[in-house]
Amino acid sequence: MTVASKTVSDVIHSHLGVLTRAEKQLAESLLDNYPVxxxxxxxxxxxxxxxxxxxVVRMVQKLGFKGYPDFQAHLHQEVEATISNPIAKHDRWAQNAPGTHILNRFADAIMGNLRQTLTDLDTATFDSVAALLSDRKRGLYFVGGRITGALAEYFFTHMQVIRPATTLLSSNSSSWPQYVLNMNAGDILIIFDIxxxxQEMVSLATAARKRGAEIIVFTDQWGSPAAKLARHAFRVRIEAPSAWDSSVVTLFIVEALIEAVQNSTxxxxxxxxxxxxxxxxxxxxFRKPG
Amino acid sequence: MTVASKTVSDVIHSHLGVLTRAEKQLAESLLDNYPVxxxxxxxxxxxxxxxxxxxVVRMVQKLGFKGYPDFQAHLHQEVEATISNPIAKHDRWAQNAPGTHILNRFADAIMGNLRQTLTDLDTATFDSVAALLSDRKRGLYFVGGRITGALAEYFFTHMQVIRPATTLLSSNSSSWPQYVLNMNAGDILIIFDIxxxxQEMVSLATAARKRGAEIIVFTDQWGSPAAKLARHAFRVRIEAPSAWDSSVVTLFIVEALIEAVQNSTxxxxxxxxxxxxxxxxxxxxFRKPG
DNA sequence: CATCCACTGAAAATTTCTTTTCATGACAGT
DNA sequence: ACTGTCATGAAAAGAAATTTTCAGTGGATG
Structure with a gap:
């Protein structure tokens, strides 16, 4: 075991910040359908x-590999680790025809999104967020945009049952300052921004940070600017065969968090x-007496 | 396409008889820990x-490949197919989310729900609903319960962009009669009830029916009583390893419908x-002059 | 507006891989 | 023992891949 714990995928992610445009483009391409x-x-x-x-050469060297062959050798090791499971061997997709019906195409896309998101997602991040949300000394504030507002509401509705001190910010940004005013140090602002x-999300996040609030962001793979201000950010794959983005995987993570928080308390x-x-x-x- | 459907492994096995000593030795080596x-x-x-x-060259040519690169390309395809296999996919998640981490258990459950739901779901039903929702002569009314309200809102927000005459009913049931009053024959009431x-949903559905409205219900596998009054009902699997039900698959169908409607108009x-x-x-x- | 600096890809240089050629040796049949 | 056939790998030739060099580009800075 040379590299042991860190996968190439991990290494790429941890270097995403220092990658240039072309390199990011390459990284995306590699992570898409990783590791094949x-x-x-x-x-x-x-x-x-x-x-x-x-x-390519420059990037893999930046990632810490000696050169492309070295990079590829590590990748091969990972493929080996993934495949050496006996059940997976020789077994292939059952149905060859993915089907062209929209339901099938959507199902394919969502499966891909889910897989990719889980591959990218660090369980430590998830657990940290769950722990933060479980801390009843901290107030929770939820906010979403035009489309994502429904997700914020969904999350809020559940958390409201599970624990006290939860607030849903109106989607009307003009009322946000009042909410910020009420935030105390250690409170948590959960932002959905996809x-x-x-733009207002960044202002909101900045103001909340000044009050000492922690910020958690749900965004897409490209990253909301508000994510830079966040303690933790979930980068979810949202691609769908549609003019609209898919919120399915985001909802998935929300539900998993709900369960994690509920479970811990x-x-x-x-x-x-x-x-x-x-x-x-x-x-x-009251309503229906009798 | 030279070898088409047969796996490289199959090809090697079928040629074992005509291989020489050194070639057999090579074949053994390849099949051991195949295909890595x-x-x-x-x-x-x-x-x-x-x-x-x-x-090596002689053997792969004997097997029917054009040369070593050709041979390797086929191998790569197989690795890809193997890794895309659901079970292998799951193992990849497991790497990042070891043991019984909640993300893993949730992912398992959701995949099961999705599969089961798609199996049960008739595409004709889906297409009929999409057609109904695409008909701009019909007004649309969305309503959800305490938890499912967010789904209704999500659906509504999208449909509002796509077409006119869409209305979101307040989650407060006391205001429902006013909405029913406005419904015309042929209008559609979309109910989320899991x-x-x-109980109010049944009353609402009954009243809407009397006004000549069509009813579409999103419910769980056990079926809301309102489903009996519906023209079409989606029975979605909602089981999750949680005290709460999962809305992920419901959202999936909603998104697919959004795309179907958008696409048809x-x-x-x-x-x-x-x-x-x-x-x-x-x-x-208006908001930020200057 | 000039200057600098980092990024990028074309193309050259280098290395490695792949294929072909060919000499050797084993073996069976005569 | 001779001969022809086949298997095999060393080594050369050819083809790709990898790395390095370098010049052009564009954005940032003074």
């Missing part, structure tokens, strides 16, 4: 990524849910 | 097998989106 996309010759992958071969990034949550149940009953009685 | 052992250069695999490079079915939609774009710009100017 890195199997060919340097010429092939340069062509696939639409960059020159010198760019593609068409909304189950005893308290159970009590809350029982009480809530009682309140619903009472409300019903 | 064939990933390197001809020099590497020759060394590993303890034979000369000409032997588990803990809300693209010309008109394009115009609407352009206009909307302009309106957003104007709003920005």
């Amino acid at each position: 996309s890195g199997l060919g010759s340097i010429t092939t992958i340069a062509e696939n990524a639409g960059v020159s071969t010198p760019t 593609r068409r990034y909304e 189950w005893d308290e949550t159970k009590e809350r849910m029982k009480t809530l149940e009682g309140l619903f009953e009472e409300t019903k009685l | 052992s064939g990933l390197g250069s001809i020099t590497t695999i020759a060394e590993n097998a303890g034979v000369s490079t000409p032997t 588990r803990r079915y809300e 693209w010309d008109e939609t394009k115009e609407r989106m352009k206009t909307l774009e302009g309106l957003f710009e104007e709003t920005k100017l």
Whole structure:
């Protein structure tokens, strides 16, 4: 074992910040359909990524490999580690025809997004976020944009049941300052900001940071500018065979977080849910007496 | 396409009889830890097998490949196919999310839900619903419950951009009668109602039916009572390793519907989106003059 | 507006890989 | 023992791949 724990994918991610435009483009190409996309010759992958071969050499050296052959050797090791599972051997896709119906095309895309997102996602990040959200001393604030507002609302609705001190920011940005005013140091602002990034999100994040709030961002693979201000950011794949982006995988992570938080504070949550149940009953009685 | 569907492994096996000593030795070496052992250069695999490079060339040509690069290209394809296999995919996740990490368990559950839902779902139903929603003469009304309200909102937000005459019902059921009052025959009421079915939904659906509205229901596999009144119902699998139900697959169908509708009325939609774009710009100017 | 600097790819230089050629040796049949 | 056939690998030739060099580009800075 030479490299042991760190995968090439990890190395690429940890260097994303110091990569140049052409190099980022190459990195994207490599991570897309990773690790198979890195199997060919340097010429092939340069062509696939639409960059020159010198760019490839420069990047892999920047990543810490001796040269392209060294880089590829590591990749081969990883492929080996992935494939050596006996069940996976020789087994191939059952249905050859992906089908052209929109449902099938969507299913393909979402599976890809999910896979890619999970490959990129660090479980430590996930666990840290879950821990932060579980801390009842911290207030939670949720905010989303025009499209992502529904996701923020979904997240909020669940967290509201699980724990106290949760707030959903109106999608109308003019009311945000009032919310910021109420934030205390250690509170958490959860931002949903995808593609068409909304400029106001950065202002909001900046203001919240000044108040000492921690920021968690759900964004796409290209990254909202607000992500730079965030303690943790989830970069989710959102591509769909559609004019619109897909929020399915984002919702997936939200749901997993809900469960993680709920699970870590189950005893308290159970009590809350029982009480809530009682309140619903009472409300019903109010409405429909008899 | 020289070898087409047969795997390289198959080809080697079927040729074992006509291979010479050195070639058999090479074949053994290749099949051992297949297909990873064939990933390197001809020099590497020759060394590993303890034979000369000409032997490698001669064998792969005997197997029917044009040369070593051709042979290796086929091998790469197979590696790719193997890695794209769902089980192998899962193992890749497992690398990043070891053991029974919640992300893994969720991913498993969601894939199962998606598969099951697509199996149960009739594409004809989907297409019918898409056609109904594309009909601009029909008004659309969206409504959801406490949890599913966010899904209704998400659906509504998109459809509002795509076509006119869309309405989101407040989650407060006391205001519903007013909406029903406005419904015309042929209008469509889209109801989200899962588990803990809300009694009011049935009343709403009944009232809407009386006004001549068509009803479409998103529910779970057990079926909302409102589904009985519906023209079409989507029964989605919602099971998750959580105290909560999963809305991921429901959102998946919603997104697929959005695309289907958008696609069937693209010309008109394009115009609407352009206009909307302009309106957003104007709003920005209002907000931040200068 | 000039200057600098980092990025990038074309092309040359270098290295490595792939294929072909050819000499050697083993072996079977005569 | 002779001869022809085949298998095999060393080495040369040819083809690609990899790396290096270098000049052009564009954006940042004073």
